[in-house]
Amino acid sequence: MSGRLVLALALGATVLAPLVAPTYHVLLMLPFMAYAVALLGLNLLFGYTGLVSFGHALFLGVGAYTGAFLTSVFKVRSMEVILVAAAALGALVAAPVGALCVRYVKIYFGMLTLAFGMVFYTFVLKFYRLTGGDEGMPFLRPTLLGRSIEGLPKTDYLAGPYYYYSLAVLVLATLVMWRIVHSPFGLCLKTIRDNPTKAETLGIGVARYRWCAFVISAVYAAVGGALLGPPTGNVDPTLAYWTQSGNIVFMTLLGGFASFFGPVLGAFVFIYLQDWVMSVVPFWRLIFGAILAAIVIAAPGGLAGLWVRRPSVEASSS
Amino acid sequence: MLSGVFHGSILFLVSAGLQVVFGVQKIFNLACGSFYALGAYVGVSAVGWYVGAGGPPALFIAPLAVAGLAVGAVGVPVERGLLRFVYDRDETFQLLLTFAIVLMMEDAIRMTWGTSPRSTSGLYLTYGRVGVLGTTVPVYNLIVIGASLAIAVLIGWLLTRTTFGWIIRASADNREMTEALGVDMRRLHTTVFTLGTALGTLGGALVIPATAAMSEMGIELIVEAFAVVVIGGLGSMRGAFVGALVVGVLRSIAISVYPELEMLLIYLIVIAVLVLRPRGLFGGPPA
Numbered sequence: 001m002s003g004r005l006v007l008a009l010a011l012g013a014t015v016l017a018p019l020v021a022p023t024y025h026v027l028l029m030l031p032f033m034a035y036a037v038a039l040l041g042l043n044l045l046f047g048y049t050g051l052v053s054f055g056h057a058l059f060l061g062v063g064a065y066t067g068a069f070l071t072s073v074f075k076v077r078s079m080e081v082i083l084v085a086a087a088a089l090g091a092l093v094a095a096p097v098g099a100l101c102v103r104y105v106k107i108y109f110g111m112l113t114l115a116f117g118m119v120f121y122t123f124v125l126k127f128y129r130l131t132g133g134d135e136g137m138p139f140l141r142p143t144l145l146g147r148s149i150e151g152l153p154k155t156d157y158l159a160g161p162y163y164y165y166s167l168a169v170l171v172l173a174t175l176v177m178w179r180i181v182h183s184p185f186g187l188c189l190k191t192i193r194d195n196p197t198k199a200e201t202l203g204i205g206v207a208r209y210r211w212c213a214f215v216i217s218a219v220y221a222a223v224g225g226a227l228l229g230p231p232t233g234n235v236d237p238t239l240a241y242w243t244q245s246g247n248i249v250f251m252t253l254l255g256g257f258a259s260f261f262g263p264v265l266g267a268f269v270f271i272y273l274q275d276w277v278m279s280v281v282p283f284w285r286l287i288f289g290a291i292l293a294a295i296v297i298a299a300p301g302g303l304a305g306l307w308v309r310r311p312s313v314e315a316s317s318s
Numbered sequence: 319m320l321s322g323v324f325h326g327s328i329l330f331l332v333s334a335g336l337q338v339v340f341g342v343q344k345i346f347n348l349a350c351g352s353f354y355a356l357g358a359y360v361g362v363s364a365v366g367w368y369v370g371a372g373g374p375p376a377l378f379i380a381p382l383a384v385a386g387l388a389v390g391a392v393g394v395p396v397e398r399g400l401l402r403f404v405y406d407r408d409e410t411f412q413l414l415l416t417f418a419i420v421l422m423m424e425d426a427i428r429m430t431w432g433t434s435p436r437s438t439s440g441l442y443l444t445y446g447r448v449g450v451l452g453t454t455v456p457v458y459n460l461i462v463i464g465a466s467l468a469i470a471v472l473i474g475w476l477l478t479r480t481t482f483g484w485i486i487r488a489s490a491d492n493r494e495m496t497e498a499l500g501v502d503m504r505r506l507h508t509t510v511f512t513l514g515t516a517l518g519t520l521g522g523a524l525v526i527p528a529t530a531a532m533s534e535m536g537i538e539l540i541v542e543a544f545a546v547v548v549i550g551g552l553g554s555m556r557g558a559f560v561g562a563l564v565v566g567v568l569r570s571i572a573i574s575v576y577p578e579l580e581m582l583l584i585y586l587i588v589i590a591v592l593v594l595r596p597r598g599l600f601g602g603p604p605a
Contacts, residue, residue: 054413100589100593104592106409107346107552110409110410110413111548112589112592115544115545115589115592116585118541118581119582119586122580122585123582126577126579243420246348285422286422286426286429289418289420289421289422292414292415292417293415293418293419293422296404296407296414296415296418
């Protein structure tokens with residue numbers, strides 16, 4: 001089966017899901033689509049640039065809290081405004097943070113991002129007057145495309161208009177990311193990942209490119225974070241905790257960081273598998289830890305690496 | 319202030335375990351916090367059993383320390399069963415593997431001991447309190463501070479005065495050369511990892527009379543131990559010692575002055591250190 005066909009089938013199934021699938025499973029698609037957006041961005045940094053951030057939950061948190069502040073404090077209910085604001089704030093925070101972090105690679109990069117993530121986490125946790133502390137903040141139901149949908153019951157709203165809205169954002173984010181990784185810019189990032197010294201010699205400003213990748217990935221994470229808010233209706237600091245950063249790196253690895261759609265697949269499998277495991281035994285971490293260990297040891301290419309031996313993203317574009 | 323030193327001495331034990339593993343295996347072990355939590359739970363159970371068996375309360379620290387050290391043996395299966403497969407892999411995968419261990423350990427602890435906090439009720443003040451520098455502190459805190467200092471000296475002696483210590487330092491500097499000189503790296507890795515684990519579990523066991531064991535304590539401690547090793551410098555024992563004191567004391571000062579700042583202050587220092595001096599206060603040149 002060609003990749004294109006699989007993709008078309010997956011998209012078709014996603015579009016039809018709310019009409020045929022049980023509401024419960026349709027609602028699970030919402031966090032999946034939100035994480036998928038964030039992971040597309042994370043993978044620009046992880047898979048394409050070779051930098052592993054252990055603090056990306058920071059940007060999920062920035063996006064989600066932006067939405068919470070706008071809807072409950074500033075009474076701005078338009079989802080478009082929220083997404084744009086989340087993206088802008090994500091970029092604004094990522095610009096200085098990224099400038100400091102990209103000076104390092106490997107473990108030091110990971111440690112610095114982790115430290116920044118924890119600064120944000122402790123900030124939202126401790127300044128409870130502003131952020132509600134560990135109880136979090138309400139994320140009120142946003143209007144979509146200027147249309148107020150107050151009349152609908154919550155599940156109808158989420159499984160209907162909001163579902164398609166998230167899907168549209170995901171598709172748009174995917175198209176943009178596809179353009180980015182197949183642009184000269186994306187090629188430069190891969191060069192930097194494979195051989196930073198050679199990239200520098202070729203005249204690529206390594207630090208500047210890494211910084212750009214960092215900021216773009218932060219924008220994606222912030223948009224994903226904002227999308228996570230409405231389904232739960234509440235935003236709390238656990239979203240920004242370091243284990244959350246670990247989980248999203250896990251999702252990326254699960255799906256396969258070497259492939260463009262790997263992280264999206266990873267988010268899907270993670271969310272549904274987690275839900276299924278939790279319905280059977282309460283100890284999902286034990287099982288997921290074992291899965292992660294197995295992937296790291298035996299299948300570093302993730303599910304996408306096991307699934308088909310079609311040429312990976314690098315091979316097809318070169 | 320002294321409670322900060324107490325916290326610092328516990329932190330030192332865990333970070334010393336982190337450092338010794340990083341020094342030799344070059345793996346940043348996120349799971350050291352989980353070993354700390356494991357030590358805490360085993361400590362509670364050991365003391366519970368000891369008191370139940372009618373042992374004199376004054377000696378409860380003995381079973382506590384023994385249990386804490388003994389459970390460090392889980393380091394052997396963890397290293398043999400998981401970590402040894404990734405020594406030649408990218409650091410990212412090593413880090414993620416230890417994250418996998420964090421996830422598994424957290425639920426393994428929940429499965430064994432349940433989700434409600436466990437504590438050794440009443441034993442904390444067995445040794446009474448004593449006035450030091452105008453405040454009263456539980457004697458137990460002083461014992462732990464003393465024990466931690468003794469362990470610091472012991473580690474220093476081990477690393478600088480014994481053959482085993484020379485091998486550890488040699489392999490931290492140049493793994494291939496050490497191996498070429500006839501050192502069995504497999505055994506060394508297992509030993510060092512177990513040593514690191516035992517330091518973590520001992521730290522967990524010793525903290526337990528002063529606080530309750532909770533399943534989240536591991537993932538909370540790891541970020542503090544992380545701050546310690548960054549401030550002190552990755553792989554440096556002196557760094558772990560100074561870093562632990564800095565983090566412990568600063569935290570207790572921040573709590574009494576402006577509680578909101580508590581951990582925020584520490585992470586800001588971590589960032590400052592990473593940006594200005596990424597090798598930390600005592601870190602060697604990058605490998």
